[in-house]
Amino acid sequence: xxxxxxxxxxxxxxxxxxxxxxxxxxxxxxxxxxxxxxxxxxxxxxxxxxxxxxxxxxxxxxxxxxxxxxxxxxxxxxxxxxxxxxxxxxxxxxxxxxxxxxxxxxxxxxxxxxxxxxxxxxxxxxxxxxxxxxxxxxxxxxxxxxxxxxxxxxxxxxxxxxxxxxxxxxxxxxxxxxxxxxxxxxxxxxxxxxxxxxxxxxxxxxxxxxxxxxxxxxxxxx
Amino acid sequence: xxxxxxxxxxxxxxxxxxxxxxxxxxxxxxxxxxxxxxxxxxxxxxxxxxxxxxxxxxxxxxxxxxxxxxxxxxxxxxxxxxxxxxxxxxxxxxxxxxxxxxxxxxxxxxxxxxxxxxxxxxxxxxxxxxxxxxxxxxxxxxxxxxxxxxxxxxxxxxxxxxxxxxxxxxxxxxxxxxxxxxxxxxxxxxxxxxxxxxxxxxxxx
Numbered sequence: 001x002x003x004x005x006x007x008x009x010x011x012x013x014x015x016x017x018x019x020x021x022x023x024x025x026x027x028x029x030x031x032x033x034x035x036x037x038x039x040x041x042x043x044x045x046x047x048x049x050x051x052x053x054x055x056x057x058x059x060x061x062x063x064x065x066x067x068x069x070x071x072x073x074x075x076x077x078x079x080x081x082x083x084x085x086x087x088x089x090x091x092x093x094x095x096x097x098x099x100x101x102x103x104x105x106x107x108x109x110x111x112x113x114x115x116x117x118x119x120x121x122x123x124x125x126x127x128x129x130x131x132x133x134x135x136x137x138x139x140x141x142x143x144x145x146x147x148x149x150x151x152x153x154x155x156x157x158x159x160x161x162x163x164x165x166x167x168x169x170x171x172x173x174x175x176x177x178x179x180x181x182x183x184x185x186x187x188x189x190x191x192x193x194x195x196x197x198x199x200x201x202x203x204x205x206x207x208x209x210x211x212x213x214x215x216x217x218x219x220x221x222x
Numbered sequence: 223x224x225x226x227x228x229x230x231x232x233x234x235x236x237x238x239x240x241x242x243x244x245x246x247x248x249x250x251x252x253x254x255x256x257x258x259x260x261x262x263x264x265x266x267x268x269x270x271x272x273x274x275x276x277x278x279x280x281x282x283x284x285x286x287x288x289x290x291x292x293x294x295x296x297x298x299x300x301x302x303x304x305x306x307x308x309x310x311x312x313x314x315x316x317x318x319x320x321x322x323x324x325x326x327x328x329x330x331x332x333x334x335x336x337x338x339x340x341x342x343x344x345x346x347x348x349x350x351x352x353x354x355x356x357x358x359x360x361x362x363x364x365x366x367x368x369x370x371x372x373x374x375x376x377x378x379x380x381x382x383x384x385x386x387x388x389x390x391x392x393x394x395x396x397x398x399x400x401x402x403x404x405x406x407x408x409x410x411x412x413x414x415x416x417x418x419x420x421x422x423x424x425x426x427x
Contacts, residue, residue, distance in 0.1 A: 046301045104264065
């Protein structure tokens with residue numbers, strides 16, 4: 001059934017109103033900004049909850065139970081119990097029972113984190129640092145860029161080394177050589193964070209320009 | 223109950239991890255897939271419970287007539303309104319697309335746009351409050367990268383563009399790699415502490 005109004009125009013007007021409400025923060029925290037944030041929070045929570053229902057709970061939990069109750073129950077029995085225990089977290093008296101499914105989720109999540117950290121970050125980053133010394137890149141390239149990347153990696157890691165020994169007065173102190181190397185690591189951390197800042201700032205500026213352009217386009221189309 | 227929770231966390235973690243490390247043993251991969259599917263279902267249910275909890279907190283604020291209860295009422299209207307719309311239509315429906323394009327995406331983009339102003343303000347404040355070695359390097363690098371990548375009215379400055387490219391592709395990569403390896407080592411350690419039962423964030427102390 002076609003909708004009784006121009007969808008794009010309605011979306012454009014709503015977009016204009018919410019953009020102005022959020023941008024009003026530039027003149028200070030105010031009623032309109034807060035209102036937009038609460039609307040956004042409520043709408044996001046409702047949207048995510050409906051996505052969780054349609055994309056996960058309905059096809060993977062409800063439909064197997066409805067289409068073939070006996071076989072479906074054997075498939076989803078454990079998560080069904082887990083879900084019932086999670087729902088108990090809504091009641092302060094029964095919240096303790098929710099600990100078991102949460103322990104299951106945390107355990108599985110920890111395993112995924114370990115595998116992800118190893119295969120997604122640790123190995124590729126170490127290999128990337130080794131590959132910076134690939135001889136096919138040329139001697140000068142390796143000596144300048146490869147060494148700079150290796151120094152950056154090692155010195156930044158040293159900066160985050162907080163192992164210390166106790167001084168005679170009991171206060172902790174890092175080894176002197178670690179202190180010096182960590183000071184050099186601050187240079188690379190400053191450069192990296194400055195680069196990230198510039199990237200985020202560029203994205204934010206692009207978003208600002210996009211919002212202003214969308215407002216101009218909306219008035220142009222009216 | 224607490225010991226049982228720790229046993230469940232450790233067993234689930236080890237079985238899922240075994241599936242990653244021994245992909246040639248099909249039984250372990252099957253168990254891993256099954257356990258991850260269960261975790262996904264429980265997470266989806268936890269999302270719904272989270273939304274309900276948010277609604278409960280704001281309902282209490284309205285009932286107690288706390289400060290800002292008008293905002294809470296608006297939040298509840300939108301939470302239940304959007305959820306009901308999502309249940310009646312599906313997330314891909316035109317009405318939900320309208321909601322996405324008219325509300326969620328503009329607010330996200332506008333918040334990002336506000337960040338442009340607040341980041342600039344924060345950068346200036348950083349220099350005024352703490353002008354040490356790291357802060358100076360930070361601001362100088364950010365200025366160099368922005369100068370090197372922006373389209374200037376009088377054209378780009380070749381030297382600045384080359385230096386900013388080198389800083390981005392070599393110096394920043396080195397530092398970023400150090401930070402990423404540090405984060406990965408931290409994640410690895412946190413995960414292992416959960417699997418050894420040393421950390422019990424699910425409340426099993």
